[in-house]
Amino acid sequence: MRIKFFIAGLLFLTIVGGVAFFKIDTLLTTALEEKISQITLTKTDISNLKVSFKNWSLEIKKLEVASRDDEFKNIVELEGVFIGFKALPLLKKTLFVDEFSIKGISFGTPRGKSGKLSLPKKSSSWVSEKMGNAIDKIKAEFVNLPFNKFLDFEIPSDPIEMVNALNLKSIDVFKTSISNMEQYRGDLSRRMSELRGVSDYDERINEARNLAKNTVNDPKVVSEAVETIKKTYEFFQAEQRKAESLFGDASSDIRKAEGDLSVATNALELDFAAAKSRVSLDEFDIGNLSKIVFGSPGIDLAEKVIQYHSLLQKSLVLNTEDGEFVEVKKRQIGRDIIFIDEKAQPRFVLENSEFNVKSSQAAYTIKMKDINSAPFLYGKPSSLELKGSFENAPLGSASFASFWDYTKKIPKDDLHMEVDQLKAEAWPLGIPKIFPIKFSQGSINAESKLHFDGEAMKWVSEIFFKNISWDFSELPQAGLLVSAMKDVLSSTKYFHVDIEMISDEKGLQYHVKSDLDELLHAAIQSALQKKIESFQEKLHLELEKRVSVYKDQANKNLSDLRLGTKRNVEQAMDKANQYREEAGKLEQTLTKRAQSGVASIPALKNPSNGIKNPF
Amino acid sequence: MPLKSIHKIVKLFNSEVKPNQLAWGISFGMMVGLTPLLSLHNLISLLVVCLFRINFLMFFLSLGLFSVLSFLLRPFFDWFGYLLLVDMTALRSFWIFMTTGPVVPFFRFNNTVMTGSFFLSLALFFPLFILIVKFRQSKPLAPQQFPEGNA
Numbered sequence: 054m055r056i057k058f059f060i061a062g063l064l065f066l067t068i069v070g071g072v073a074f075f076k077i078d079t080l081l082t083t084a085l086e087e088k089i090s091q092i093t094l095t096k097t098d099i100s101n102l103k104v105s106f107k108n109w110s111l112e113i114k115k116l117e118v119a120s121r122d123d124e125f126k127n128i129v130e131l132e133g134v135f136i137g138f139k140a141l142p143l144l145k146k147t148l149f150v151d152e153f154s155i156k157g158i159s160f161g162t163p164r165g166k167s168g169k170l171s172l173p174k175k176s177s178s179w180v181s182e183k184m185g186n187a188i189d190k191i192k193a194e195f196v197n198l199p200f201n202k203f204l205d206f207e208i209p210s211d212p213i214e215m216v217n218a219l220n221l222k223s224i225d226v227f228k229t230s231i232s233n234m235e236q237y238r239g240d241l242s243r244r245m246s247e248l249r250g251v252s253d254y255d256e257r258i259n260e261a262r263n264l265a266k267n268t269v270n271d272p273k274v275v276s277e278a279v280e281t282i283k284k285t286y287e288f289f290q291a292e293q294r295k296a297e298s299l300f301g302d303a304s305s306d307i308r309k310a311e312g313d314l315s316v317a318t319n320a321l322e323l324d325f326a327a328a329k330s331r332v333s334l335d336e337f338d339i340g341n342l343s344k345i346v347f348g349s350p351g352i353d354l355a356e357k358v359i360q361y362h363s364l365l366q367k368s369l370v371l372n373t374e375d376g377e378f379v380e381v382k383k384r385q386i387g388r389d390i391i392f393i394d395e396k397a398q399p400r401f402v403l404e405n406s407e408f409n410v411k412s413s414q415a416a417y418t419i420k421m422k423d424i425n426s427a428p429f430l431y432g433k434p435s436s437l438e439l440k441g442s443f444e445n446a447p448l449g450s451a452s453f454a455s456f457w458d459y460t461k462k463i464p465k466d467d468l469h470m471e472v473d474q475l476k477a478e479a480w481p482l483g484i485p486k487i488f489p490i491k492f493s494q495g496s497i498n499a500e501s502k503l504h505f506d507g508e509a510m511k512w513v514s515e516i517f518f519k520n521i522s523w524d525f526s527e528l529p530q531a532g533l534l535v536s537a538m539k540d541v542l543s544s545t546k547y548f549h550v551d552i553e554m555i556s557d558e559k560g561l562q563y564h565v566k567s568d569l570d571e572l573l574h575a576a577i578q579s580a581l582q583k584k585i586e587s588f589q590e591k592l593h594l595e596l597e598k599r600v601s602v603y604k605d606q607a608n609k610n611l612s613d614l615r616l617g618t619k620r621n622v623e624q625a626m627d628k629a630n631q632y633r634e635e636a637g638k639l640e641q642t643l644t645k646r647a648q649s650g651v652a653s654i655p656a657l658k659n660p661s662n663g664i665k666n667p668f
Numbered sequence: 669m670p671l672k673s674i675h676k677i678v679k680l681f682n683s684e685v686k687p688n689q690l691a692w693g694i695s696f697g698m699m700v701g702l703t704p705l706l707s708l709h710n711l712i713s714l715l716v717v718c719l720f721r722i723n724f725l726m727f728f729l730s731l732g733l734f735s736v737l738s739f740l741l742r743p744f745f746d747w748f749g750y751l752l753l754v755d756m757t758a759l760r761s762f763w764i765f766m767t768t769g770p771v772v773p774f775f776r777f778n779n780t781v782m783t784g785s786f787f788l789s790l791a792l793f794f795p796l797f798i799l800i801v802k803f804r805q806s807k808p809l810a811p812q813q814f815p816e817g818n819a
Contacts, residue, residue, distance in 0.1 A: 062715055062718035386781050386782075387749060388779070389780075390754060390780065391778065392763060392764045
C-alpha cells in the first residue's frame, strides 16, 4: 500500500474539488451562458450568479439575452432570478426546481457590448424540409410580385404609340396565310387546266347524242357508233376521276387555308392580349391588396415563430422508432441512449411555479406548470402563462398562454396570444425598400391562436386597428394604383385584418384578408376600370385597323378558293359524272338497237364469208 | 533542489518493477487510456494506482499509447456500446438502473462510447495483466537493471 501517494492524490483531488466548489458560481455562469446561447444563437450574459448549498438555491442578479436582429439590444433582460431546487434528485443527475421567481423583466433594453455570436446561423432547415420549402415559396411570392409595374401604373393616352411599340406577330402570320392560300390556288388552277373543260364536255356529249339519234340501221354503222360512244363514256369516266382527285385536293387545301386563317386570327388575339396586358390590372390581385400591405411582415414573423417552435419540439419530442423503448441522441462523442421507462426521469423538472413581477412600468403574472426536459419520461403536458400590463409603454397589456403535450408520439401544441393597446407605429407592414409604408398613429388589439397537431398546423390571427393614420412619406411618387390606394387608406381609420396560415397534407396556405380589400377594390374599380376598358377598346380598334388589310386579303383568298377554284372543280366533276352516265345510257340504247337489228337480218344470224358479227 | 526533485520523480517512475506491478500499471493505463479521460471511473482508477504499489511509468506510458488507440477505435466503441445498451435487451434493467439509480448516472453509462470502451477495457484488463506477468517472468531483468533498494 502506498498510503502516502494515495493521500497525496486524494489531497490533490480535494483541492481540485474544493476550487471547483468555490468557483462553482463562475463555472456554472459560463456553462449556463453557453447553453442558453446555443438555443438563442445570440450572446447571453449572466451577472452575479450565486449557488447556495445551504438553501439549495441558485440566484442570478441579471440575465441578458441579446436580440438576433439588433446586436446592441437585448431581446429580454431578467432581474433577480431565483431557482430553488431539491438536493436528493441531484444524486440522480436531475435538477428538480421547486421554486422559481423573477423580480424584473424588461424587453428590448440596450446593450453595452455587441450581442452577436459567430455561431453558424441556422436556416429554415430547423423546420421540416417540407415546411421550410413551403415558407420559402410564400416568401418568394412577395419578392416576385410585379411591384415596379404596380408602383408605376399609368393609363396611356395614345393607342397608336402603344401599338407601334408592340411587335405585332399577327401581321406576319396573316401574310404567311395569304401567301399559302395563293400557292394553293395556283396549284389547283394549274391542275384544273389538265381537265378538258365544260365546253369540251358539251361538245363530246352532243356528238354522242347525235350518233345515238342519227345512226342508221346498218350494223356496221351502229357498231362504229357504239365504239365511239364507248370511248366517250371512257373519256368522261377518266375526267370524272381526275376531277374527283382534284376535288379532294381542293378540299384539303381549303382546310389548310382555313387552318392558316385560324392561326392568324389567334395570333391577332394574342397580340391584343399582349397590348391589353400593358394596360391591365389583371396581374395585380386588386381584390386582395391587404396581402401586399400586411402579408410580407406576417410571413417573416410566422417563420421565426415556427422555427423556434420547431427547435423546442425537436429537443423535447420523443424520437424513437415504433416499438422501440430507447431514444438515441447524437452527441459530440458517441450517442446517448435514453431508456423509456417509468423509473427514468427528466434531467430538469419545474413542477409548479406562480409569481408576480412588478416594476414602475410593468406588472407581470407568470404561471408555469410541469416544465421539463423530457415530457415522454415525465408523462404530463406542460403549460406556461404570462400576463403583463404596462405603463408608458408601446403596449397596454399582453397575455401569452402556451400548452404543449409532448408526452406521446404525436406532439400537440396550443398557443394563444392577446395584445391590447399596442401602438400602431410598432406594427410592421408593407415591404421594406419596395413598398415602404408605415403607421404614424393609432392602436392595435390582436388575438392569435396557433395549434399544432404533429406536422399539421393552424394559425389564425385577428388584428383590429383603431384610429389609424398612415405614413406614406417613404413611398416614392407613384402611379395611379398607389395613389388610389393612398386615398382609400388615408380615409380609413378603423379596420381589421385576418391572417390565416394552415399547413396540412395539401401544403402550406397563407391567407391575408381585410375589410380594406373591398374598399380598395371598389376605389380602384371606380377610378381606373372604366378608363382602362375605354383605352383597351381604342387599342383593339387600332390593332384591327393595322391588321385589317391582311385579314381582308386572307378572307378574300379563302373565299376565292372556296367559291372559285373549288366550285369549278366541283362543276367539272358533276358534269363529267352526268355526261358519263348519259354516255353509258346512250351506249346501252344503241347496243340494244344493234342487237335487235342483227336479229332481223338473216345473213347476220349465221355469219359467213368472213363477216364477223360484232355482238 | 529541482535536481533532487527530478531524481525523486525518476526514482518513483523506476520503482515498483516486479512483473505484477508493471502489469497492473499497463492494465490500469489501458483502461484509463481507452475510455474518455474525464470520467468518474478514471478518477477511481487514478486513486487505486496511487494507493497500491503500481508502476507509474508503465501506467503513464500505457495511458498515452491507449489514448491514441482510443481515437482510432471510437467507431468500434460506439458500435459495441450500442450493442450492449440497446441490442442486448436482457441487460435492459441493468442499464436502466445505471442511468436512473443514485450517483450511478454520473458514470455516464448511457453513452455508447463510454460504455463500449469501458466494458471492452474491463474485458481486456485481466488477460492483459496475465500476459504481461507471463512475458515479464519469461524475460527477467538483469540484476544490474534493478534500481537500488528494489532488487
